[in-house]
Amino acid sequence: MPRESFTCPRCGAAEADPVLATQRFCGICQDFTGRCGASLIAGALLATGVLEIPGWPYPCTSTGTERWLLARVAAAETGIGLCAPHGDRLRAGAASWMNALGLTLNPAGWS
């Protein structure tokens, strides 16, 4: 069985503990940063004052396999992982209406 590897999308560190890596948990961030960040984006959108987010199901328990950078007005850029279906939603147009609300989402490579 291949050893599970996990690189945290937020801090960029590779998790050394195989058990934590399997859980997509980053020991440095002390968070499940490897899970799909759909809820994190939803929270950022709700903070802008929108009441509902059509076309953006959350929470999502999938593994985050794509790395995106979320930038908010007056907040530091945050690296998040998203599952492929949520990444597809962003590419299909969700990113542009989120952009209109002040959230910038850009795909980024794992570094």
Ligand SMILES: [Zn+2]
């Ligand atoms: Zn981390």
Ligand SMILES: [Zn+2]
């Ligand atoms: Zn997802």
